[in-house]
Amino acid sequence: MTKLAGPLDGYRVIELAQWVFVPSATAIxxxxxxxxxxxxxxxQGDPYRALTTSGYMNNSGMLEARSAQVNRGKxxxxxxxxxxxxxxxxxxxxxxxxxxxxxxxxxxxxRFGMLPEDLRALNDKLVYARGDAFGPQGPESGSPGYDxxxxxxxxxVGAILTPPGAAEIVKQPPSFGDRIASLGLGLGIIAAFxxxxxxxxxxxxxxxxxxxxxxxxxxxxxxxxxxxxxEAAPAVPAPADEGRTAPSPSQSAPLTRAYRCRDGRFLxxxxxxxxxxxxxxxxxxxxxxxxxxxxFADHAAxxxxxxxxxxxxxxxxxxxxxxEWSRLLADFDGPWAPVQDAREFRDDPQVxxxxxxxxxxxxxxxxxxxxxxxxxxxxxxxPRSPELGEHTELILLELGLTxxxxxxxxxxxxxx
Numbered sequence: 001m002t003k004l005a006g007p008l009d010g011y012r013v014i015e016l017a018q019w020v021f022v023p024s025a026t027a028i029x030x031x032x033x034x035x036x037x038x039x040x041x042x043x044q045g046d047p048y049r050a051l052t053t054s055g056y057m058n059n060s061g062m063l064e065a066r067s068a069q070v071n072r073g074k075x076x077x078x079x080x081x082x083x084x085x086x087x088x089x090x091x092x093x094x095x096x097x098x099x100x101x102x103x104x105x106x107x108x109x110x111r112f113g114m115l116p117e118d119l120r121a122l123n124d125k126l127v128y129a130r131g132d133a134f135g136p137q138g139p140e141s142g143s144p145g146y147d148x149x150x151x152x153x154x155x156x157v158g159a160i161l162t163p164p165g166a167a168e169i170v171k172q173p174p175s176f177g178d179r180i181a182s183l184g185l186g187l188g189i190i191a192a193f194x195x196x197x198x199x200x201x202x203x204x205x206x207x208x209x210x211x212x213x214x215x216x217x218x219x220x221x222x223x224x225x226x227x228x229x230x231e232a233a234p235a236v237p238a239p240a241d242e243g244r245t246a247p248s249p250s251q252s253a254p255l256t257r258a259y260r261c262r263d264g265r266f267l268x269x270x271x272x273x274x275x276x277x278x279x280x281x282x283x284x285x286x287x288x289x290x291x292x293x294x295x296f297a298d299h300a301a302x303x304x305x306x307x308x309x310x311x312x313x314x315x316x317x318x319x320x321x322x323x324e325w326s327r328l329l330a331d332f333d334g335p336w337a338p339v340q341d342a343r344e345f346r347d348d349p350q351v352x353x354x355x356x357x358x359x360x361x362x363x364x365x366x367x368x369x370x371x372x373x374x375x376x377x378x379x380x381x382x383p384r385s386p387e388l389g390e391h392t393e394l395i396l397l398e399l400g401l402t403x404x405x406x407x408x409x410x411x412x413x414x415x416x
Contacts, residue, residue, distance in 0.1 A: 006033020
Protein backbone atom coordinates (compact mmCIF):
# COMPACT_ATOMS: atom_id res chain seq x y z
CA MET A 1 0.00 0.00 0.00
CA THR A 2 1.33 3.42 -0.94
CA LYS A 3 1.92 5.59 2.10
CA LEU A 4 -0.09 8.81 1.92
CA ALA A 5 1.66 12.09 2.56
CA GLY A 6 0.57 13.90 5.70
CA PRO A 7 -1.91 16.77 5.33
CA LEU A 8 0.85 19.31 6.02
CA ASP A 9 3.36 17.73 3.64
CA GLY A 10 5.28 20.49 1.86
CA TYR A 11 4.96 23.05 4.66
CA ARG A 12 8.15 24.26 6.33
CA VAL A 13 8.04 25.48 9.93
CA ILE A 14 10.94 27.21 11.69
CA GLU A 15 10.84 26.83 15.47
CA LEU A 16 12.74 29.06 17.89
CA ALA A 17 11.38 27.84 21.20
CA GLN A 18 12.21 26.14 24.48
CA TRP A 19 10.72 23.80 27.06
CA VAL A 20 7.38 22.08 26.35
CA PHE A 21 4.47 24.34 25.39
CA VAL A 22 5.49 25.61 21.95
CA PRO A 23 7.63 22.59 20.95
CA SER A 24 4.62 20.36 21.66
CA ALA A 25 2.57 22.37 19.17
CA THR A 26 5.17 22.01 16.43
CA ALA A 27 5.52 18.30 17.24
CA ILE A 28 1.90 17.94 16.18
CA UNK A 29 2.64 19.83 12.95
CA UNK A 30 5.58 17.49 12.29
CA UNK A 31 3.38 14.47 12.90
CA UNK A 32 0.97 15.84 10.33
CA UNK A 33 3.74 15.96 7.73
CA UNK A 34 5.28 19.43 8.07
CA UNK A 35 9.05 19.85 7.93
CA UNK A 36 9.94 21.38 11.29
CA UNK A 37 13.41 22.83 11.78
CA UNK A 38 14.11 23.80 15.37
CA UNK A 39 16.78 26.37 16.13
CA UNK A 40 18.73 25.62 19.30
CA UNK A 41 21.76 27.21 20.88
CA UNK A 42 24.78 25.32 19.50
CA UNK A 43 26.23 24.59 22.95
CA GLN A 44 23.42 24.48 25.54
CA GLY A 45 20.58 23.50 23.23
CA ASP A 46 17.06 23.70 24.58
CA PRO A 47 17.20 23.82 28.41
CA TYR A 48 14.59 21.05 28.48
CA ARG A 49 17.23 18.64 27.18
CA ALA A 50 19.05 18.95 30.52
CA LEU A 51 16.06 19.37 32.81
CA THR A 52 16.07 17.31 35.99
CA THR A 53 12.57 16.84 37.36
CA SER A 54 10.72 14.21 39.34
CA GLY A 55 13.78 12.01 39.46
CA TYR A 56 14.34 11.95 35.70
CA MET A 57 17.12 13.70 33.81
CA ASN A 58 17.24 14.64 30.14
CA ASN A 59 20.90 14.80 29.16
CA SER A 60 21.97 17.37 26.58
CA GLY A 61 22.31 15.84 23.12
CA MET A 62 20.73 12.53 24.10
CA LEU A 63 17.39 11.16 22.97
CA GLU A 64 15.70 11.05 26.36
CA ALA A 65 12.00 10.40 26.42
CA ARG A 66 10.72 13.69 27.84
CA SER A 67 12.50 15.93 25.36
CA ALA A 68 11.94 13.38 22.59
CA GLN A 69 8.21 13.51 23.25
CA VAL A 70 8.08 17.16 22.16
CA ASN A 71 10.69 17.01 19.41
CA ARG A 72 10.27 13.76 17.53
CA GLY A 73 10.17 14.08 13.77
CA LYS A 74 11.93 17.45 13.66
CA UNK A 75 15.35 18.53 12.46
CA UNK A 76 17.69 20.54 14.68
CA UNK A 77 20.15 23.26 13.73
CA UNK A 78 22.57 24.45 16.38
CA UNK A 79 22.64 28.21 15.83
CA UNK A 80 23.38 31.18 18.06
CA UNK A 81 20.80 33.83 17.10
CA UNK A 82 22.14 36.28 19.65
CA UNK A 83 24.98 37.23 17.30
CA UNK A 84 24.65 38.81 13.82
CA UNK A 85 26.07 35.82 11.98
CA UNK A 86 23.52 33.49 13.53
CA UNK A 87 20.68 35.92 12.87
CA UNK A 88 21.67 36.05 9.21
CA UNK A 89 21.36 32.27 8.90
CA UNK A 90 18.00 32.27 10.70
CA UNK A 91 16.70 34.86 8.23
CA UNK A 92 17.75 32.68 5.31
CA UNK A 93 15.74 29.84 6.80
CA UNK A 94 12.72 32.09 7.30
CA UNK A 95 12.77 33.33 3.69
CA UNK A 96 11.67 29.87 2.53
CA UNK A 97 9.37 29.02 5.43
CA UNK A 98 5.60 28.87 5.81
CA UNK A 99 5.59 29.59 9.54
CA UNK A 100 7.85 30.90 12.28
CA UNK A 101 6.90 29.62 15.74
CA UNK A 102 8.50 30.92 18.92
CA UNK A 103 8.26 31.03 22.69
CA UNK A 104 10.75 33.86 23.15
CA UNK A 105 9.63 36.99 24.93
CA UNK A 106 9.02 40.12 22.89
CA UNK A 107 12.08 41.96 24.18
CA UNK A 108 14.39 39.14 23.04
CA UNK A 109 12.69 38.96 19.65
CA UNK A 110 13.14 42.70 19.29
CA ARG A 111 16.87 42.43 20.04
CA PHE A 112 17.25 39.64 17.48
CA GLY A 113 15.27 41.44 14.78
CA MET A 114 12.60 38.74 14.78
CA LEU A 115 9.37 40.58 15.49
CA PRO A 116 6.52 39.97 13.01
CA GLU A 117 7.24 43.11 10.99
CA ASP A 118 10.93 42.19 10.75
CA LEU A 119 10.28 38.74 9.36
CA ARG A 120 7.40 39.68 7.09
CA ALA A 121 9.75 42.11 5.38
CA LEU A 122 11.69 39.01 4.35
CA ASN A 123 8.71 36.74 3.65
CA ASP A 124 5.28 38.28 3.18
CA LYS A 125 3.63 34.83 3.20
CA LEU A 126 4.91 33.93 6.65
CA VAL A 127 2.53 32.78 9.40
CA TYR A 128 3.98 34.14 12.64
CA ALA A 129 3.03 32.24 15.80
CA ARG A 130 4.02 32.81 19.41
CA GLY A 131 3.13 31.04 22.63
CA ASP A 132 3.63 32.75 25.98
CA ALA A 133 2.44 32.74 29.59
CA PHE A 134 -0.04 35.57 29.96
CA GLY A 135 -1.17 36.54 26.45
CA PRO A 136 0.03 39.22 24.02
CA GLN A 137 -1.90 42.14 25.56
CA GLY A 138 -1.92 43.82 28.99
CA PRO A 139 0.74 45.03 31.41
CA GLU A 140 2.16 41.55 32.02
CA SER A 141 2.27 40.42 28.41
CA GLY A 142 6.04 40.28 28.53
CA SER A 143 6.36 38.66 31.94
CA PRO A 144 7.85 35.19 32.25
CA GLY A 145 5.76 32.27 33.40
CA TYR A 146 5.50 28.50 33.34
CA ASP A 147 2.48 26.26 33.36
CA UNK A 148 2.63 25.71 37.12
CA UNK A 149 2.34 29.48 37.68
CA UNK A 150 0.34 30.86 34.76
CA UNK A 151 -1.88 27.81 34.22
CA UNK A 152 -2.09 25.86 37.47
CA UNK A 153 -1.77 28.56 40.14
CA UNK A 154 -2.80 31.85 38.63
CA UNK A 155 -5.13 30.29 36.12
CA UNK A 156 -7.16 28.72 38.94
CA VAL A 157 -6.87 25.13 37.77
CA GLY A 158 -5.09 23.91 40.91
CA ALA A 159 -7.58 25.58 43.23
CA ILE A 160 -10.53 24.10 41.39
CA LEU A 161 -9.02 20.62 41.66
CA THR A 162 -8.06 20.94 45.33
CA PRO A 163 -10.76 19.73 47.75
CA PRO A 164 -12.01 22.32 50.25
CA GLY A 165 -10.24 21.86 53.54
CA ALA A 166 -7.12 20.35 51.97
CA ALA A 167 -3.81 21.32 53.55
CA GLU A 168 -2.17 22.18 50.23
CA ILE A 169 -2.94 22.67 46.56
CA VAL A 170 -3.09 19.51 44.49
CA LYS A 171 0.20 18.84 42.72
CA GLN A 172 0.18 19.51 39.01
CA PRO A 173 1.37 16.72 36.70
CA PRO A 174 4.53 17.66 34.81
CA SER A 175 3.89 19.98 31.83
CA PHE A 176 0.12 19.46 32.16
CA GLY A 177 -0.84 23.01 31.17
CA ASP A 178 1.87 23.15 28.51
CA ARG A 179 0.39 20.27 26.56
CA ILE A 180 -3.16 21.58 26.82
CA ALA A 181 -2.05 25.01 25.59
CA SER A 182 -0.06 23.47 22.74
CA LEU A 183 -3.22 22.11 21.14
CA GLY A 184 -4.62 25.60 20.76
CA LEU A 185 -1.39 26.93 19.27
CA GLY A 186 -1.15 24.07 16.79
CA LEU A 187 -4.76 24.49 15.74
CA GLY A 188 -4.26 28.22 15.30
CA ILE A 189 -1.28 27.67 13.00
CA ILE A 190 -3.22 25.20 10.88
CA ALA A 191 -6.16 27.61 10.67
CA ALA A 192 -3.77 30.37 9.58
CA PHE A 193 -2.40 28.11 6.85
CA UNK A 194 -5.94 27.48 5.63
CA UNK A 195 -6.78 31.17 5.69
CA UNK A 196 -3.64 31.99 3.73
CA UNK A 197 -4.38 29.31 1.14
CA UNK A 198 -7.77 30.92 0.59
CA UNK A 199 -6.08 34.16 -0.45
CA UNK A 200 -5.97 36.14 2.80
CA UNK A 201 -2.88 37.80 4.14
CA UNK A 202 -1.06 35.62 6.69
CA UNK A 203 -2.01 36.41 10.24
CA UNK A 204 -0.21 36.29 13.56
CA UNK A 205 -1.15 33.40 15.82
CA UNK A 206 -0.92 33.60 19.59
CA UNK A 207 -1.71 31.22 22.41
CA UNK A 208 -0.97 31.40 26.11
CA UNK A 209 -0.99 29.27 29.22
CA UNK A 210 -3.45 31.60 30.88
CA UNK A 211 -5.82 31.40 27.91
CA UNK A 212 -5.65 27.61 28.14
CA UNK A 213 -6.52 27.79 31.83
CA UNK A 214 -9.56 29.89 31.03
CA UNK A 215 -10.65 27.38 28.39
CA UNK A 216 -10.45 24.33 30.65
CA UNK A 217 -12.13 26.09 33.57
CA UNK A 218 -14.79 27.76 31.42
CA UNK A 219 -17.71 26.02 33.13
CA UNK A 220 -16.64 27.44 36.48
CA UNK A 221 -15.86 30.89 35.09
CA UNK A 222 -19.19 31.39 33.33
CA UNK A 223 -21.14 30.08 36.34
CA UNK A 224 -19.79 32.67 38.81
CA UNK A 225 -22.41 35.17 40.04
CA UNK A 226 -21.95 38.54 38.33
CA UNK A 227 -20.05 41.10 40.37
CA UNK A 228 -18.75 38.58 42.91
CA UNK A 229 -15.68 40.11 44.59
CA UNK A 230 -12.39 38.30 44.06
CA GLU A 231 -11.71 38.13 47.82
CA ALA A 232 -14.89 36.14 48.42
CA ALA A 233 -12.95 32.91 47.92
CA PRO A 234 -9.73 32.19 49.83
CA ALA A 235 -6.61 31.94 47.70
CA VAL A 236 -5.27 29.00 49.76
CA PRO A 237 -7.46 26.24 51.20
CA ALA A 238 -7.77 26.20 54.97
CA PRO A 239 -6.14 23.33 56.89
CA ALA A 240 -8.33 20.30 57.18
CA ASP A 241 -10.30 19.76 60.39
CA GLU A 242 -10.10 16.44 62.18
CA GLY A 243 -12.50 13.98 60.67
CA ARG A 244 -14.42 14.63 57.49
CA THR A 245 -14.76 18.26 56.47
CA ALA A 246 -18.03 20.04 55.83
CA PRO A 247 -19.78 19.15 52.57
CA SER A 248 -17.98 20.60 49.57
CA PRO A 249 -19.82 21.99 46.55
CA SER A 250 -19.18 18.69 44.78
CA GLN A 251 -20.99 16.86 47.58
CA SER A 252 -24.14 18.66 46.50
CA ALA A 253 -23.90 16.32 43.51
CA PRO A 254 -23.00 13.06 45.26
CA LEU A 255 -23.48 11.08 42.05
CA THR A 256 -20.74 13.05 40.29
CA ARG A 257 -17.56 12.71 42.34
CA ALA A 258 -14.75 10.45 43.46
CA TYR A 259 -15.07 8.17 46.48
CA ARG A 260 -12.29 6.58 48.50
CA CYS A 261 -12.26 2.80 48.52
CA ARG A 262 -11.11 0.52 51.33
CA ASP A 263 -7.56 0.36 49.95
CA GLY A 264 -7.25 4.13 49.68
CA ARG A 265 -7.77 4.17 45.92
CA PHE A 266 -10.49 6.28 44.34
CA LEU A 267 -13.56 5.40 42.33
CA UNK A 268 -15.00 8.13 40.12
CA UNK A 269 -18.69 8.14 39.26
CA UNK A 270 -20.37 10.64 36.97
CA UNK A 271 -24.10 9.95 37.01
CA UNK A 272 -25.34 13.36 35.93
CA UNK A 273 -28.37 11.66 34.36
CA UNK A 274 -29.40 10.27 37.72
CA UNK A 275 -32.92 9.27 36.73
CA UNK A 276 -31.41 7.09 34.02
CA UNK A 277 -28.72 5.42 36.11
CA UNK A 278 -29.54 5.68 39.80
CA UNK A 279 -31.52 2.47 40.27
CA UNK A 280 -29.07 0.31 38.32
CA UNK A 281 -26.14 1.87 40.12
CA UNK A 282 -27.62 1.11 43.54
CA UNK A 283 -28.13 -2.50 42.52
CA UNK A 284 -24.59 -2.74 41.15
CA UNK A 285 -23.05 -1.57 44.41
CA UNK A 286 -25.26 -3.86 46.48
CA UNK A 287 -27.38 -1.11 48.03
CA UNK A 288 -30.94 -1.72 46.76
CA UNK A 289 -32.32 -0.11 49.93
CA UNK A 290 -31.24 3.27 48.57
CA UNK A 291 -33.74 2.88 45.72
CA UNK A 292 -36.78 2.71 48.03
CA UNK A 293 -35.50 5.32 50.48
CA UNK A 294 -37.93 8.22 50.13
CA UNK A 295 -35.11 10.72 50.64
CA PHE A 296 -33.67 9.61 47.31
CA ALA A 297 -36.90 8.86 45.43
CA ASP A 298 -36.09 11.10 42.45
CA HIS A 299 -33.58 13.66 41.24
CA ALA A 300 -35.16 16.51 43.19
CA ALA A 301 -35.26 14.48 46.41
CA UNK A 302 -31.65 13.42 45.96
CA UNK A 303 -30.68 17.06 45.52
CA UNK A 304 -32.45 18.03 48.74
CA UNK A 305 -30.76 15.23 50.65
CA UNK A 306 -27.41 15.37 48.92
CA UNK A 307 -25.37 15.18 52.11
CA UNK A 308 -27.27 12.12 53.31
CA UNK A 309 -26.78 10.39 49.96
CA UNK A 310 -23.11 11.30 50.00
CA UNK A 311 -22.75 9.72 53.45
CA UNK A 312 -24.50 6.54 52.34
CA UNK A 313 -22.35 6.17 49.23
CA UNK A 314 -19.16 7.09 51.06
CA UNK A 315 -19.80 4.39 53.65
CA UNK A 316 -20.75 1.79 51.05
CA UNK A 317 -17.78 2.34 48.71
CA UNK A 318 -15.31 2.40 51.59
CA UNK A 319 -16.16 -1.25 52.30
CA UNK A 320 -14.38 -2.70 49.26
CA UNK A 321 -11.05 -2.15 47.46
CA UNK A 322 -10.99 -0.53 44.05
CA UNK A 323 -10.28 -3.74 42.15
CA GLU A 324 -13.39 -5.35 43.61
CA TRP A 325 -15.52 -2.34 42.70
CA SER A 326 -14.14 -2.46 39.18
CA ARG A 327 -15.23 -6.07 38.93
CA LEU A 328 -18.70 -5.42 40.39
CA LEU A 329 -19.29 -2.43 38.12
CA ALA A 330 -17.96 -4.07 34.96
CA ASP A 331 -21.50 -4.63 33.62
CA PHE A 332 -22.90 -1.31 34.81
CA ASP A 333 -23.30 0.84 31.72
CA GLY A 334 -23.30 4.21 33.48
CA PRO A 335 -20.26 6.53 33.48
CA TRP A 336 -17.69 5.48 36.07
CA ALA A 337 -13.95 4.89 36.14
CA PRO A 338 -11.14 3.84 38.46
CA VAL A 339 -8.72 6.67 39.18
CA GLN A 340 -5.61 5.23 37.55
CA ASP A 341 -1.95 6.08 37.85
CA ALA A 342 0.24 6.61 34.78
CA ARG A 343 1.33 3.01 34.57
CA GLU A 344 -2.21 1.68 34.71
CA PHE A 345 -3.27 4.17 32.08
CA ARG A 346 -0.42 3.22 29.77
CA ASP A 347 -1.45 -0.45 29.96
CA ASP A 348 -5.19 0.20 29.75
CA PRO A 349 -6.71 -2.01 27.04
CA GLN A 350 -8.37 0.99 25.44
CA VAL A 351 -5.03 2.80 25.18
CA UNK A 352 -3.44 -0.26 23.64
CA UNK A 353 -6.32 -0.80 21.22
CA UNK A 354 -6.13 2.76 19.93
CA UNK A 355 -2.35 2.86 19.68
CA UNK A 356 -2.03 6.03 21.69
CA UNK A 357 1.60 5.07 22.38
CA UNK A 358 3.85 4.14 19.48
CA UNK A 359 7.40 2.89 19.25
CA UNK A 360 10.04 5.30 17.95
CA UNK A 361 11.88 4.46 14.76
CA UNK A 362 15.39 3.21 15.45
CA UNK A 363 15.05 3.35 19.23
CA UNK A 364 15.62 0.62 21.76
CA UNK A 365 11.98 0.10 22.62
CA UNK A 366 11.18 3.75 23.39
CA UNK A 367 7.49 4.54 23.12
CA UNK A 368 6.04 8.03 22.83
CA UNK A 369 2.52 9.43 22.76
CA UNK A 370 1.19 10.31 19.32
CA UNK A 371 -0.86 13.42 18.60
CA UNK A 372 -4.25 13.44 20.41
CA UNK A 373 -6.18 13.12 17.15
CA UNK A 374 -5.92 11.15 13.95
CA UNK A 375 -5.77 12.31 10.35
CA UNK A 376 -5.99 9.30 8.08
CA UNK A 377 -4.11 6.21 9.25
CA UNK A 378 -2.45 5.99 12.65
CA UNK A 379 1.33 5.80 12.12
CA UNK A 380 2.91 2.47 12.94
CA UNK A 381 5.94 4.22 14.42
CA UNK A 382 6.94 7.72 15.46
CA PRO A 383 10.11 9.32 14.09
CA ARG A 384 12.91 9.95 16.53
CA SER A 385 13.95 13.31 17.96
CA PRO A 386 17.15 14.88 16.54
CA GLU A 387 20.33 15.13 18.51
CA LEU A 388 21.48 18.66 19.21
CA GLY A 389 22.60 20.24 15.92
CA GLU A 390 22.45 16.89 14.13
CA HIS A 391 21.42 18.43 10.79
CA THR A 392 23.29 21.72 11.02
CA GLU A 393 25.62 21.25 8.07
CA LEU A 394 23.00 19.51 5.92
CA ILE A 395 20.51 22.34 6.43
CA LEU A 396 23.14 24.97 5.68
CA LEU A 397 24.13 23.18 2.48
CA GLU A 398 20.47 23.00 1.47
CA LEU A 399 20.33 26.77 1.94
CA GLY A 400 23.08 27.12 -0.65
CA LEU A 401 25.99 27.80 1.70
CA THR A 402 29.38 26.43 0.78
CA UNK A 403 31.77 24.57 3.04
CA UNK A 404 33.82 27.76 3.21
CA UNK A 405 30.68 29.59 4.43
CA UNK A 406 30.13 26.91 7.04
CA UNK A 407 33.72 27.19 8.21
CA UNK A 408 33.30 30.97 8.55
CA UNK A 409 30.17 30.45 10.68
CA UNK A 410 32.10 28.06 12.89
CA UNK A 411 34.92 30.56 13.29
CA UNK A 412 32.39 33.23 14.24
CA UNK A 413 30.84 30.97 16.85
CA UNK A 414 27.43 30.89 15.16
CA UNK A 415 27.62 27.11 14.80
CA UNK A 416 29.92 24.40 16.07
